[in-house]
Amino acid sequence: MSRSDVLVDADWVEAHRDDPGVVLVEVDEDTSAYDKGHIRGAVKIDWKQDLQDPVRRDFVDRAGFEALLSERGISNDDTVILYGGNNNWFAAYAYWYFKLYGHQNVKLLDGGRKKWELDSRELVTEVPQRAATSYKAQEQDSSIRAFRDEVVAAIGSKNLIDVRSPDEFAGRLLAPAHLPQEQAQRGGHVPTARNVPWSKAAEDDGTFKSDDALRELYSGAGVDFGTDTIAYCRIGERSAHTWFVMHELLGQPNVKNYDGSWTEYGSLVGVPIELGDGS
């Protein structure tokens, strides 16, 4: 697939946001960001309240996803354009999540909210009114989602990409520097994992680097493009950004996001852990 199948720029958004069949969706970690100002016409999805089961550590079920999208006025035929803060971490996570439930026509706004702001483009506070739809989701596509046991079994046989910062990878930190230290029981990384911080895939303005630069980035770090890949981070949102790079931009066929990530793995009894900066 070509880059324009999965990524759009701000000019495209300004030209097409009012097209019937196009829906803008903002997904943030700081869910008050949308309230302060968003791209005109965008609806909000709260990655925590709307996408996570309130009791179990898992996603909302298929019926829940259908109810969410129906209520937001998103229909099965719509092209969904996702964007958000944190260099599109959560927008990429939502992209992967939409794909998980079978929504094929989804794209990211390159650079997300940050580039839109840095380019001084307009943000509004008015919330659009969209008529409710009857959205129908598929069963989860397990070909793009990895669980705990598969990750342990992948040690030594698949690419494991740890996309956290070097300090988290090495075990010196348990969470990103700008967040309070939310705990896994142990620091470190999955043995054999390569550390390619998610940020190396993007420029300062949040846009993705070129395909050539990306391919060189990962192969230079020891990622084998002939082998299946599992990406992880702390809770699976930064690794969704890397999943997007490997699977959507570079077209790698078998790439999974391990959303349990280090908050799960680092607390598992009995699994192997490696410390230090790696080779």
Next chain:
Amino acid sequence: MQGRVTKGGAPVPVGYARLLNAGGDFVAEVPLGEDGGFRFFAAPGDWTVRVLAPGGISADLGVSAANGEISEFEVAV
């Protein structure tokens, strides 16, 4: 560490502060507050704060963090 971004003496409320480690790698990023403020929790050592603001502004500042201390500074762009 915490700081404020100003331009011509006035706070810059739209923009981002990135924290880069001694190797120049990205570690964290936060949007600026309405007062141009930002804050990072960083281990002791040397860091770079890169400020991004509308109008193509990108400014780097070298900062040292020490345990138990709050490094405070102002970034004029």
